[in-house]
Amino acid sequence: MKMAELPVAVIGAGPVGLAAAAHLIEKGETPLVLERGERAGASLYDWGHVQLFTPWKYAVDAAAVRLLTEAGWQSPEADTFPTGAELAGRYLEPLAALPQVQPHLRFGARVVSVTRDGYDKMKTPGRNGVPFLITIEQADGGYDQVRAKAVIDASGTYLVPNPLGASGAPAMGERELADRIYYGIPDPLNRDRARYAGKRVLVVGSGHSAFNVILDLIDLADQERETSVVWAVRRSGRRLELLFGGGAGDALPARGELGQRVKALVESGRLQLVTGFNVARITATADGVLVAGQDAVLPAVDEIVTTTGFRPDLGMLSELRLRLDTAVESPAALAPLIDPNVHSCGSVPPHGAFELKHPEDNFYIAGMKSYGRAPTFLLLTGYEQVRSIACALTGDEAGARDVQLVLPETGVCTTSILDERGVACCAPAAELSDPSACCGGADTTAAEASCCSSSVPQLIQLQAATKGSCC
Ligand SMILES: Cc1cc2nc3c(=O)[nH]c(=O)nc-3n(C[C@H](O)[C@H](O)[C@H](O)COP(=O)(O)OP(=O)(O)OC[C@H]3O[C@@H](n4cnc5c(N)ncnc54)[C@H](O)[C@@H]3O)c2cc1C
Numbered sequence: 001m002k003m004a005e006l007p008v009a010v011i012g013a014g015p016v017g018l019a020a021a022a023h024l025i026e027k028g029e030t031p032l033v034l035e036r037g038e039r040a041g042a043s044l045y046d047w048g049h050v051q052l053f054t055p056w057k058y059a060v061d062a063a064a065v066r067l068l069t070e071a072g073w074q075s076p077e078a079d080t081f082p083t084g085a086e087l088a089g090r091y092l093e094p095l096a097a098l099p100q101v102q103p104h105l106r107f108g109a110r111v112v113s114v115t116r117d118g119y120d121k122m123k124t125p126g127r128n129g130v131p132f133l134i135t136i137e138q139a140d141g142g143y144d145q146v147r148a149k150a151v152i153d154a155s156g157t158y159l160v161p162n163p164l165g166a167s168g169a170p171a172m173g174e175r176e177l178a179d180r181i182y183y184g185i186p187d188p189l190n191r192d193r194a195r196y197a198g199k200r201v202l203v204v205g206s207g208h209s210a211f212n213v214i215l216d217l218i219d220l221a222d223q224e225r226e227t228s229v230v231w232a233v234r235r236s237g238r239r240l241e242l243l244f245g246g247g248a249g250d251a252l253p254a255r256g257e258l259g260q261r262v263k264a265l266v267e268s269g270r271l272q273l274v275t276g277f278n279v280a281r282i283t284a285t286a287d288g289v290l291v292a293g294q295d296a297v298l299p300a301v302d303e304i305v306t307t308t309g310f311r312p313d314l315g316m317l318s319e320l321r322l323r324l325d326t327a328v329e330s331p332a333a334l335a336p337l338i339d340p341n342v343h344s345c346g347s348v349p350p351h352g353a354f355e356l357k358h359p360e361d362n363f364y365i366a367g368m369k370s371y372g373r374a375p376t377f378l379l380l381t382g383y384e385q386v387r388s389i390a391c392a393l394t395g396d397e398a399g400a401r402d403v404q405l406v407l408p409e410t411g412v413c414t415t416s417i418l419d420e421r422g423v424a425c426c427a428p429a430a431e432l433s434d435p436s437a438c439c440g441g442a443d444t445t446a447a448e449a450s451c452c453s454s455s456v457p458q459l460i461q462l463q464a465a466t467k468g469s470c471c
Helices: 015-026 042-046 063-069 084-097 208-223 237-242 252-266 367-371 379-393 397-401 415-422 463-468
Strands: 006-010 029-032 109-116 130-136 144-150 150-153 181-183 200-204 229-233 272-275 279-284 288-292 303-306 363-365 459-460
Touching: 006 015, 006 130, 006 144, 015 029, 015 063, 015 084, 015 367, 015 379, 015 397, 029 144, 042 144, 063 084, 130 150, 144 229, 150 379, 200 208, 200 288, 208 229, 208 252, 288 303, 363 367, 367 379, 379 397
Parallel strands: 006 029, 006 150, 150 363, 181 303, 200 229, 200 303, 229 272
Antiparallel strands: 109 130, 130 144, 272 459, 279 288
Protein backbone atom coordinates (compact mmCIF):
# COMPACT_ATOMS: atom_id res chain seq x y z
CA MET A 1 0.00 0.00 0.00
CA LYS A 2 1.27 3.50 -0.82
CA MET A 3 2.23 5.71 2.10
CA ALA A 4 -0.57 8.22 1.39
CA GLU A 5 -3.19 5.48 1.56
CA LEU A 6 -2.13 4.29 5.00
CA PRO A 7 -4.19 5.33 8.04
CA VAL A 8 -3.15 7.64 10.85
CA ALA A 9 -2.80 5.34 13.87
CA VAL A 10 -4.19 6.60 17.16
CA ILE A 11 -3.12 4.71 20.27
CA GLY A 12 -5.90 4.62 22.86
CA ALA A 13 -9.68 5.04 22.67
CA GLY A 14 -9.85 7.34 25.66
CA PRO A 15 -11.35 10.84 25.45
CA VAL A 16 -8.33 12.29 23.66
CA GLY A 17 -7.74 9.35 21.30
CA LEU A 18 -11.37 9.37 20.15
CA ALA A 19 -11.31 13.16 19.81
CA ALA A 20 -8.26 12.74 17.55
CA ALA A 21 -10.26 10.25 15.46
CA ALA A 22 -13.17 12.70 15.20
CA HIS A 23 -10.90 15.56 14.04
CA LEU A 24 -9.13 13.30 11.52
CA ILE A 25 -12.48 12.14 10.13
CA GLU A 26 -13.67 15.75 9.78
CA LYS A 27 -10.48 16.47 7.84
CA GLY A 28 -11.16 13.57 5.46
CA GLU A 29 -8.41 11.38 6.96
CA THR A 30 -8.68 7.71 7.90
CA PRO A 31 -7.81 6.97 11.52
CA LEU A 32 -7.03 3.56 12.96
CA VAL A 33 -7.64 3.60 16.71
CA LEU A 34 -5.86 0.84 18.62
CA GLU A 35 -7.24 0.22 22.12
CA ARG A 36 -6.00 -2.40 24.57
CA GLY A 37 -9.37 -2.60 26.37
CA GLU A 38 -12.59 -4.13 25.12
CA ARG A 39 -14.46 -0.83 24.96
CA ALA A 40 -13.90 2.90 24.63
CA GLY A 41 -12.82 4.66 27.83
CA ALA A 42 -11.29 1.52 29.37
CA SER A 43 -9.18 3.52 31.83
CA LEU A 44 -12.08 5.83 32.70
CA TYR A 45 -14.08 2.80 33.78
CA ASP A 46 -11.30 1.87 36.17
CA TRP A 47 -11.98 5.07 38.14
CA GLY A 48 -15.61 5.14 37.00
CA HIS A 49 -17.04 5.93 40.46
CA VAL A 50 -15.06 9.19 40.72
CA GLN A 51 -16.87 12.40 39.81
CA LEU A 52 -14.97 14.72 37.49
CA PHE A 53 -14.28 18.20 38.86
CA THR A 54 -14.95 19.69 35.43
CA PRO A 55 -18.57 19.81 34.24
CA TRP A 56 -19.74 18.22 30.99
CA LYS A 57 -19.09 21.42 29.04
CA TYR A 58 -15.36 21.08 29.78
CA ALA A 59 -15.28 17.32 29.26
CA VAL A 60 -16.28 16.89 25.61
CA ASP A 61 -14.54 17.67 22.31
CA ALA A 62 -16.11 19.96 19.71
CA ALA A 63 -15.54 17.70 16.67
CA ALA A 64 -16.82 14.68 18.57
CA VAL A 65 -19.93 16.61 19.62
CA ARG A 66 -20.54 17.67 16.00
CA LEU A 67 -20.47 14.04 14.85
CA LEU A 68 -22.66 12.92 17.74
CA THR A 69 -25.17 15.73 17.31
CA GLU A 70 -25.64 14.87 13.62
CA ALA A 71 -26.63 11.40 14.78
CA GLY A 72 -29.23 12.76 17.22
CA TRP A 73 -27.17 12.52 20.44
CA GLN A 74 -28.62 14.38 23.40
CA SER A 75 -25.91 16.26 25.26
CA PRO A 76 -26.00 15.89 29.05
CA GLU A 77 -26.64 19.12 30.93
CA ALA A 78 -23.59 21.29 30.37
CA ASP A 79 -23.07 22.39 33.98
CA THR A 80 -23.47 19.01 35.67
CA PHE A 81 -20.53 16.78 36.56
CA PRO A 82 -20.09 13.31 35.07
CA THR A 83 -18.37 10.44 36.81
CA GLY A 84 -15.62 8.65 34.90
CA ALA A 85 -18.09 5.89 34.00
CA GLU A 86 -20.69 8.41 32.80
CA LEU A 87 -18.15 10.18 30.60
CA ALA A 88 -17.32 6.83 29.02
CA GLY A 89 -20.89 5.48 28.85
CA ARG A 90 -22.81 8.59 27.80
CA TYR A 91 -20.22 10.19 25.52
CA LEU A 92 -17.30 7.97 24.48
CA GLU A 93 -19.18 4.75 23.79
CA PRO A 94 -21.87 6.49 21.66
CA LEU A 95 -19.03 8.24 19.79
CA ALA A 96 -17.24 4.94 19.23
CA ALA A 97 -20.47 3.39 17.92
CA LEU A 98 -21.05 6.03 15.21
CA PRO A 99 -20.88 4.57 11.69
CA GLN A 100 -18.15 7.09 10.76
CA VAL A 101 -16.00 5.99 13.73
CA GLN A 102 -16.72 2.34 14.52
CA PRO A 103 -15.05 0.77 11.43
CA HIS A 104 -11.80 2.50 12.42
CA LEU A 105 -11.59 1.06 15.94
CA ARG A 106 -9.72 -2.05 16.97
CA PHE A 107 -10.29 -3.24 20.55
CA GLY A 108 -8.21 -5.80 22.43
CA ALA A 109 -5.18 -4.35 20.65
CA ARG A 110 -2.41 -3.38 23.06
CA VAL A 111 0.41 -1.55 21.31
CA VAL A 112 3.76 -2.93 22.45
CA SER A 113 6.06 -1.06 20.06
CA VAL A 114 6.07 1.73 17.48
CA THR A 115 9.00 1.81 15.06
CA ARG A 116 9.79 2.88 11.50
CA ASP A 117 9.38 -0.07 9.14
CA GLY A 118 12.87 -1.52 8.65
CA TYR A 119 14.50 1.29 10.60
CA ASP A 120 15.82 1.06 14.12
CA LYS A 121 16.54 4.25 16.01
CA MET A 122 20.07 4.54 14.60
CA LYS A 123 19.30 4.40 10.87
CA THR A 124 18.76 7.76 9.15
CA PRO A 125 18.84 7.78 5.30
CA GLY A 126 15.27 7.72 3.97
CA ARG A 127 13.80 7.41 7.45
CA ASN A 128 10.93 9.84 7.00
CA GLY A 129 9.83 8.16 3.77
CA VAL A 130 8.88 4.85 5.36
CA PRO A 131 5.70 4.03 7.30
CA PHE A 132 5.46 3.42 11.00
CA LEU A 133 5.30 -0.25 11.98
CA ILE A 134 3.15 -0.87 15.04
CA THR A 135 3.23 -4.17 16.91
CA ILE A 136 0.07 -5.14 18.76
CA GLU A 137 -0.53 -7.76 21.41
CA GLN A 138 -4.07 -9.07 20.92
CA ALA A 139 -6.51 -10.19 23.58
CA ASP A 140 -5.79 -13.86 22.75
CA GLY A 141 -2.08 -13.32 23.46
CA GLY A 142 -1.06 -13.38 19.79
CA TYR A 143 0.78 -10.57 18.01
CA ASP A 144 -0.04 -8.60 14.87
CA GLN A 145 1.54 -5.67 13.03
CA VAL A 146 -0.03 -2.70 11.25
CA ARG A 147 1.47 0.13 9.23
CA ALA A 148 0.56 3.81 9.47
CA LYS A 149 1.70 7.05 7.84
CA ALA A 150 1.50 8.93 11.12
CA VAL A 151 0.95 8.08 14.79
CA ILE A 152 -0.79 9.93 17.61
CA ASP A 153 -0.02 8.28 20.96
CA ALA A 154 -2.97 9.08 23.26
CA SER A 155 -2.53 6.09 25.55
CA GLY A 156 -2.63 8.10 28.79
CA THR A 157 -0.60 7.34 31.90
CA TYR A 158 -3.19 5.68 34.15
CA LEU A 159 -1.74 2.20 33.58
CA VAL A 160 1.73 3.17 34.84
CA PRO A 161 1.37 4.44 38.43
CA ASN A 162 4.35 5.78 40.31
CA PRO A 163 5.62 3.47 43.05
CA LEU A 164 5.34 4.12 46.79
CA GLY A 165 9.08 4.55 47.13
CA ALA A 166 9.89 8.24 47.54
CA SER A 167 12.93 7.92 45.28
CA GLY A 168 10.83 6.95 42.27
CA ALA A 169 11.74 3.25 42.40
CA PRO A 170 9.76 0.71 44.45
CA ALA A 171 10.54 0.91 48.17
CA MET A 172 12.22 -2.07 49.81
CA GLY A 173 9.49 -4.69 50.29
CA GLU A 174 7.05 -2.94 47.92
CA ARG A 175 7.22 -5.61 45.22
CA GLU A 176 6.86 -8.46 47.71
CA LEU A 177 3.80 -6.86 49.37
CA ALA A 178 2.09 -5.80 46.13
CA ASP A 179 -1.11 -7.61 47.11
CA ARG A 180 -1.56 -5.18 50.04
CA ILE A 181 -1.12 -2.09 47.87
CA TYR A 182 -3.67 -0.49 45.52
CA TYR A 183 -2.19 1.77 42.84
CA GLY A 184 -4.79 4.27 41.64
CA ILE A 185 -8.27 5.06 42.91
CA PRO A 186 -10.13 2.19 44.56
CA ASP A 187 -13.88 2.26 45.18
CA PRO A 188 -14.13 1.55 48.94
CA LEU A 189 -17.86 2.23 49.14
CA ASN A 190 -18.91 -0.25 46.45
CA ARG A 191 -16.65 -2.32 44.21
CA ASP A 192 -13.79 -2.64 46.72
CA ARG A 193 -15.81 -2.45 49.94
CA ALA A 194 -14.84 -5.90 51.21
CA ARG A 195 -11.18 -5.04 50.85
CA TYR A 196 -11.33 -1.92 53.06
CA ALA A 197 -14.28 -2.34 55.44
CA GLY A 198 -13.02 -2.66 59.02
CA LYS A 199 -9.40 -2.29 57.95
CA ARG A 200 -6.59 0.07 58.92
CA VAL A 201 -5.78 1.91 55.70
CA LEU A 202 -2.83 4.12 54.82
CA VAL A 203 -3.20 6.54 51.89
CA VAL A 204 0.09 7.81 50.48
CA GLY A 205 0.33 10.81 48.13
CA SER A 206 -1.40 14.11 47.51
CA GLY A 207 -3.62 15.67 44.87
CA HIS A 208 -7.20 15.14 43.82
CA SER A 209 -6.88 11.38 43.51
CA ALA A 210 -5.85 11.23 47.17
CA PHE A 211 -8.75 13.50 48.15
CA ASN A 212 -11.27 11.23 46.44
CA VAL A 213 -9.88 8.11 48.10
CA ILE A 214 -9.74 9.73 51.54
CA LEU A 215 -13.29 11.06 51.40
CA ASP A 216 -14.63 7.64 50.39
CA LEU A 217 -12.62 5.87 53.09
CA ILE A 218 -13.85 8.28 55.77
CA ASP A 219 -17.44 7.67 54.60
CA LEU A 220 -16.74 3.96 54.89
CA ALA A 221 -15.29 4.47 58.37
CA ASP A 222 -18.54 6.22 59.36
CA GLN A 223 -20.46 3.14 58.29
CA GLU A 224 -18.01 0.45 59.41
CA ARG A 225 -16.65 1.57 62.77
CA GLU A 226 -13.44 -0.48 62.79
CA THR A 227 -12.16 1.20 59.62
CA SER A 228 -9.38 3.74 60.21
CA VAL A 229 -7.48 6.00 57.82
CA VAL A 230 -4.02 7.59 57.99
CA TRP A 231 -2.79 9.90 55.23
CA ALA A 232 0.95 10.34 54.58
CA VAL A 233 2.52 12.95 52.28
CA ARG A 234 6.05 13.99 51.41
CA ARG A 235 5.53 17.70 51.74
CA SER A 236 5.92 19.50 55.03
CA GLY A 237 6.18 22.85 56.76
CA ARG A 238 4.69 25.85 55.03
CA ARG A 239 4.32 23.96 51.77
CA LEU A 240 1.34 22.33 53.45
CA GLU A 241 -0.68 25.40 52.62
CA LEU A 242 -0.70 24.16 49.05
CA LEU A 243 -1.65 20.63 50.00
CA PHE A 244 -5.36 21.25 49.74
CA GLY A 245 -5.39 23.02 46.38
CA GLY A 246 -6.96 26.33 45.53
CA GLY A 247 -10.07 26.17 47.71
CA ALA A 248 -12.53 28.97 47.06
CA GLY A 249 -10.03 30.57 44.66
CA ASP A 250 -10.17 27.62 42.29
CA ALA A 251 -11.97 28.47 39.06
CA LEU A 252 -13.20 24.88 39.10
CA PRO A 253 -15.28 24.99 42.30
CA ALA A 254 -15.76 21.22 42.47
CA ARG A 255 -11.99 20.77 42.48
CA GLY A 256 -11.49 23.44 45.13
CA GLU A 257 -14.19 21.91 47.32
CA LEU A 258 -12.59 18.46 47.36
CA GLY A 259 -9.46 19.83 49.01
CA GLN A 260 -11.47 21.90 51.48
CA ARG A 261 -13.45 18.87 52.63
CA VAL A 262 -10.23 16.96 53.29
CA LYS A 263 -8.74 19.98 55.05
CA ALA A 264 -11.77 20.11 57.36
CA LEU A 265 -11.30 16.43 58.22
CA VAL A 266 -7.66 17.06 59.17
CA GLU A 267 -8.46 20.17 61.17
CA SER A 268 -11.19 18.40 63.11
CA GLY A 269 -8.84 15.55 63.95
CA ARG A 270 -11.05 13.05 62.09
CA LEU A 271 -8.20 12.30 59.66
CA GLN A 272 -4.62 11.73 60.77
CA LEU A 273 -2.13 13.42 58.46
CA VAL A 274 1.56 12.52 58.52
CA THR A 275 3.76 15.07 56.78
CA GLY A 276 7.36 15.03 55.62
CA PHE A 277 7.14 11.28 55.17
CA ASN A 278 9.25 9.59 52.48
CA VAL A 279 8.40 5.91 52.12
CA ALA A 280 11.58 3.81 52.22
CA ARG A 281 10.63 0.31 53.39
CA ILE A 282 7.52 -1.85 53.78
CA THR A 283 7.54 -4.89 56.03
CA ALA A 284 4.92 -7.53 56.86
CA THR A 285 4.60 -8.32 60.57
CA ALA A 286 2.17 -10.38 62.65
CA ASP A 287 0.37 -7.14 63.56
CA GLY A 288 0.09 -5.85 59.99
CA VAL A 289 2.15 -3.97 57.42
CA LEU A 290 4.74 -1.51 58.73
CA VAL A 291 5.66 1.41 56.49
CA ALA A 292 8.94 3.09 57.34
CA GLY A 293 10.33 6.42 56.23
CA GLN A 294 13.88 7.59 56.81
CA ASP A 295 13.25 8.64 60.42
CA ALA A 296 10.01 7.04 61.51
CA VAL A 297 7.74 4.04 61.23
CA LEU A 298 3.97 4.46 60.87
CA PRO A 299 1.51 2.42 62.95
CA ALA A 300 0.71 -0.99 61.42
CA VAL A 301 -1.93 -1.06 58.68
CA ASP A 302 -3.79 -3.72 56.70
CA GLU A 303 -3.95 -1.95 53.34
CA ILE A 304 -2.09 0.80 51.50
CA VAL A 305 -3.52 3.01 48.75
CA THR A 306 -0.93 4.73 46.59
CA THR A 307 -1.92 7.98 44.92
CA THR A 308 1.55 9.18 44.03
CA GLY A 309 0.80 10.02 40.41
CA PHE A 310 1.47 8.37 37.10
CA ARG A 311 4.20 8.28 34.46
CA PRO A 312 4.22 7.68 30.69
CA ASP A 313 5.09 4.28 29.21
CA LEU A 314 8.02 5.25 27.01
CA GLY A 315 9.25 1.68 26.51
CA MET A 316 6.98 1.09 23.52
CA LEU A 317 8.46 4.20 21.85
CA SER A 318 12.12 3.35 22.43
CA GLU A 319 12.96 3.00 18.70
CA LEU A 320 11.62 6.45 17.85
CA ARG A 321 13.53 9.71 17.97
CA LEU A 322 11.79 11.73 20.63
CA ARG A 323 12.64 15.07 22.19
CA LEU A 324 11.45 14.74 25.77
CA ASP A 325 12.18 16.85 28.81
CA THR A 326 14.58 14.98 31.04
CA ALA A 327 12.55 15.56 34.22
CA VAL A 328 8.91 15.91 33.20
CA GLU A 329 9.11 13.38 30.32
CA SER A 330 6.79 15.56 28.24
CA PRO A 331 7.68 16.93 24.80
CA ALA A 332 10.56 19.31 25.55
CA ALA A 333 8.80 22.49 24.44
CA LEU A 334 5.82 21.75 26.67
CA ALA A 335 7.79 21.07 29.85
CA PRO A 336 8.45 24.67 30.97
CA LEU A 337 4.71 25.33 30.72
CA ILE A 338 3.65 22.46 32.96
CA ASP A 339 6.61 21.48 35.17
CA PRO A 340 5.14 21.24 38.68
CA ASN A 341 8.51 22.31 40.11
CA VAL A 342 7.91 25.78 38.76
CA HIS A 343 4.33 25.99 37.56
CA SER A 344 1.48 24.68 39.63
CA CYS A 345 -1.43 26.12 37.69
CA GLY A 346 -3.90 24.18 35.62
CA SER A 347 -3.75 26.89 33.01
CA VAL A 348 -1.18 26.63 30.25
CA PRO A 349 -0.68 28.85 27.25
CA PRO A 350 -2.33 27.47 24.11
CA HIS A 351 -0.22 24.82 22.43
CA GLY A 352 -0.60 22.31 19.63
CA ALA A 353 1.26 20.41 16.94
CA PHE A 354 4.31 22.67 16.90
CA GLU A 355 5.03 22.40 20.61
CA LEU A 356 4.32 18.66 20.53
CA LYS A 357 6.56 17.92 17.54
CA HIS A 358 9.44 15.42 17.79
CA PRO A 359 12.46 14.83 15.56
CA GLU A 360 10.50 11.77 14.33
CA ASP A 361 8.29 13.26 11.60
CA ASN A 362 4.53 12.70 11.90
CA PHE A 363 4.68 11.28 15.40
CA TYR A 364 2.89 12.98 18.31
CA ILE A 365 2.17 12.26 21.94
CA ALA A 366 -1.15 13.83 22.98
CA GLY A 367 -3.53 13.84 25.93
CA MET A 368 -2.56 12.93 29.46
CA LYS A 369 0.61 11.23 28.20
CA SER A 370 1.81 14.50 26.65
CA TYR A 371 2.15 15.91 30.18
CA GLY A 372 4.59 13.13 31.07
CA ARG A 373 4.78 13.02 34.87
CA ALA A 374 3.07 16.38 35.42
CA PRO A 375 -0.33 15.96 37.09
CA THR A 376 -2.19 19.04 35.88
CA PHE A 377 -3.63 17.86 32.56
CA LEU A 378 -7.19 18.84 31.68
CA LEU A 379 -9.28 17.34 28.88
CA LEU A 380 -9.78 20.66 27.11
CA THR A 381 -6.02 20.88 26.65
CA GLY A 382 -5.94 17.48 24.98
CA TYR A 383 -8.84 18.28 22.68
CA GLU A 384 -7.09 21.39 21.39
CA GLN A 385 -3.85 19.43 20.98
CA VAL A 386 -5.46 16.84 18.69
CA ARG A 387 -7.40 19.45 16.73
CA SER A 388 -4.09 21.14 15.95
CA ILE A 389 -2.34 17.83 15.20
CA ALA A 390 -5.11 16.77 12.79
CA CYS A 391 -4.61 20.07 10.96
CA ALA A 392 -0.84 19.58 10.83
CA LEU A 393 -1.20 16.05 9.48
CA THR A 394 -3.56 17.17 6.74
CA GLY A 395 -1.50 20.10 5.50
CA ASP A 396 -3.58 22.81 7.20
CA GLU A 397 -0.68 24.73 8.73
CA ALA A 398 -2.74 27.82 9.54
CA GLY A 399 -5.26 25.68 11.41
CA ALA A 400 -2.47 23.90 13.24
CA ARG A 401 -0.95 27.20 14.39
CA ASP A 402 -4.25 28.81 15.38
CA VAL A 403 -4.36 27.23 18.83
CA GLN A 404 -6.91 28.49 21.26
CA LEU A 405 -7.45 27.26 24.74
CA VAL A 406 -9.68 28.62 27.43
CA LEU A 407 -8.80 26.83 30.62
CA PRO A 408 -9.99 27.57 34.11
CA GLU A 409 -7.11 28.51 36.37
CA THR A 410 -6.52 26.78 39.65
CA GLY A 411 -6.49 28.79 42.82
CA VAL A 412 -3.28 27.22 44.13
CA CYS A 413 -1.51 30.24 42.67
CA THR A 414 -3.02 32.53 45.27
CA THR A 415 -1.56 31.10 48.47
CA SER A 416 0.14 33.24 51.05
CA ILE A 417 3.50 31.55 50.49
CA LEU A 418 3.60 32.96 47.02
CA ASP A 419 2.21 36.32 48.02
CA GLU A 420 4.87 36.67 50.69
CA ARG A 421 7.61 35.89 48.23
CA GLY A 422 6.17 38.20 45.63
CA VAL A 423 5.92 35.53 42.98
CA ALA A 424 3.14 33.88 41.09
CA CYS A 425 3.19 30.23 40.17
CA CYS A 426 1.75 31.07 36.81
CA ALA A 427 4.82 33.03 35.85
CA PRO A 428 7.32 31.35 33.58
CA ALA A 429 10.23 29.80 35.44
CA ALA A 430 12.60 32.56 34.40
CA GLU A 431 10.48 35.16 36.20
CA LEU A 432 10.44 33.35 39.48
CA SER A 433 13.02 34.49 41.98
CA ASP A 434 12.65 31.17 43.75
CA PRO A 435 11.04 28.51 41.61
CA SER A 436 10.94 26.07 44.49
CA ALA A 437 8.37 28.29 46.14
CA CYS A 438 5.86 27.02 43.65
CA CYS A 439 5.33 23.63 45.06
CA GLY A 440 1.67 22.89 44.42
CA GLY A 441 0.35 20.05 42.35
CA ALA A 442 2.84 17.33 43.03
CA ASP A 443 5.24 16.36 45.78
CA THR A 444 8.18 17.29 43.65
CA THR A 445 11.85 16.74 44.11
CA ALA A 446 13.00 20.30 43.62
CA ALA A 447 10.35 21.54 45.94
CA GLU A 448 11.59 19.10 48.55
CA ALA A 449 14.85 20.97 48.49
CA SER A 450 13.24 24.28 49.33
CA CYS A 451 13.58 25.86 52.76
CA CYS A 452 10.02 24.80 53.44
CA SER A 453 10.99 21.16 53.61
CA SER A 454 11.61 19.28 56.77
CA SER A 455 12.97 15.78 56.87
CA VAL A 456 11.24 15.07 60.20
CA PRO A 457 7.88 13.36 59.76
CA GLN A 458 5.08 14.79 61.84
CA LEU A 459 1.70 13.46 62.78
CA ILE A 460 -0.25 16.65 62.95
CA GLN A 461 -3.42 18.56 62.95
CA LEU A 462 -3.05 21.01 60.15
CA GLN A 463 -3.54 24.28 61.99
CA ALA A 464 -0.74 23.58 64.41
CA ALA A 465 1.67 22.84 61.58
CA THR A 466 0.91 25.78 59.36
CA LYS A 467 1.20 28.38 62.12
CA GLY A 468 4.92 27.84 62.63
CA SER A 469 7.63 29.08 60.33
CA CYS A 470 9.84 26.44 58.84
CA CYS A 471 12.56 28.64 57.48
C1 LIG B 1 -9.37 10.27 38.89
C2 LIG B 1 -9.15 11.27 37.79
C3 LIG B 1 -9.99 12.35 37.68
C4 LIG B 1 -9.81 13.29 36.66
N1 LIG B 1 -10.67 14.32 36.57
C5 LIG B 1 -10.54 15.19 35.54
C6 LIG B 1 -11.48 16.26 35.39
O1 LIG B 1 -12.40 16.45 36.18
N2 LIG B 1 -11.33 17.10 34.33
C7 LIG B 1 -10.32 16.96 33.42
O2 LIG B 1 -10.25 17.75 32.47
N3 LIG B 1 -9.40 15.98 33.56
C8 LIG B 1 -9.49 15.10 34.60
N4 LIG B 1 -8.56 14.08 34.73
C9 LIG B 1 -7.34 14.08 33.89
C10 LIG B 1 -7.52 13.53 32.46
O3 LIG B 1 -8.38 14.37 31.74
C11 LIG B 1 -8.00 12.10 32.41
O4 LIG B 1 -7.00 11.27 32.94
C12 LIG B 1 -8.33 11.62 30.99
O5 LIG B 1 -8.83 10.32 31.08
C13 LIG B 1 -7.13 11.65 30.05
O6 LIG B 1 -7.56 11.24 28.78
P1 LIG B 1 -6.60 10.49 27.74
O7 LIG B 1 -7.44 10.12 26.57
O8 LIG B 1 -5.38 11.27 27.52
O9 LIG B 1 -6.12 9.16 28.50
P2 LIG B 1 -6.97 7.92 29.06
O10 LIG B 1 -8.32 8.31 29.46
O11 LIG B 1 -6.10 7.29 30.09
O12 LIG B 1 -7.12 6.96 27.82
C14 LIG B 1 -6.04 6.22 27.31
C15 LIG B 1 -6.58 4.99 26.59
O13 LIG B 1 -5.46 4.31 26.00
C16 LIG B 1 -5.57 2.91 26.25
N5 LIG B 1 -4.20 2.36 26.24
C17 LIG B 1 -3.24 2.52 27.17
N6 LIG B 1 -2.12 1.92 26.79
C18 LIG B 1 -2.36 1.36 25.58
C19 LIG B 1 -1.58 0.59 24.67
N7 LIG B 1 -0.30 0.30 24.92
N8 LIG B 1 -2.15 0.17 23.52
C20 LIG B 1 -3.46 0.47 23.25
N9 LIG B 1 -4.25 1.18 24.09
C21 LIG B 1 -3.70 1.64 25.23
C22 LIG B 1 -6.27 2.83 27.59
O14 LIG B 1 -6.92 1.58 27.74
C23 LIG B 1 -7.24 4.00 27.53
O15 LIG B 1 -8.49 3.62 26.98
C24 LIG B 1 -8.73 13.13 35.74
C25 LIG B 1 -7.88 12.04 35.87
C26 LIG B 1 -8.07 11.10 36.88
C27 LIG B 1 -7.14 9.93 36.97
